[in-house]
Amino acid sequence: MDEREFRRGDVQELTDFELTVYETVAEIDKEGGAADFETIERLVDAPEEDLWAALGHLVSINHLHSTSKGYQLGPHDWAP
Template identity: 80%
Template sequence: MDEREGRRGDVQELSEFELAVYETVAEIDKGGGAADFDTVSRLVAAPEEELWAALGHLVEVNHLHSTPKGYVLGPHDWAP
């Protein structure tokens, strides 16, 4: 098992853009949904490559999980 698995990266290491992407996914997740790429792309105006990179990094550091329906929050310590 990877020692990072299950652990979340430090939010202070995220860029402002990554935080904006995270907050967009969090709003959708809070409503019980999963954020598909097209929805995130529509809500966060940015080049596709930058958006894929941000989503990939957020998944890598366990802030988001990628599911068949879209992106959802990873483990977090705040109430909905």
């Protein structure tokens, strides 16, 4: 597997809003699930365009992965 798949952006570059979105996905993922957009939208209660922007950024820096079932955590070095 390519080592770039394991690289993530620095958490310090995330906004408070992006951290909220990340933590929302992490809560769902720790139970073994994937967070679909509608669930994230309901739990975070923010404008759709802001959510899409945050999710896009989190995926682009490898903090989240987009799957057919929804969003899940990218590679991380902490235990659930």
